[in-house]
Amino acid sequence: MRLHDLIDILACPACKGKLTATEDGAYLLCSPCGLRFPVREGIPVMLLDEAEKIQGQEPGDTGR
């Protein structure tokens, strides 16, 4: 299964939003959360523990 097929069925574990892949396919991005999820050997790791903050982007404040 290719990464772009996976993106259609995957959702961000935090906001259940749609993900976008980076150009090199190394990460899946969730812009509302400002998080990126690593793709290891073609398998997206959809764990908040593994997610990284996207540099220079404020995470959306959904607390209120």
Ligand SMILES: [Zn+2]
């Ligand atoms: Zn999200």
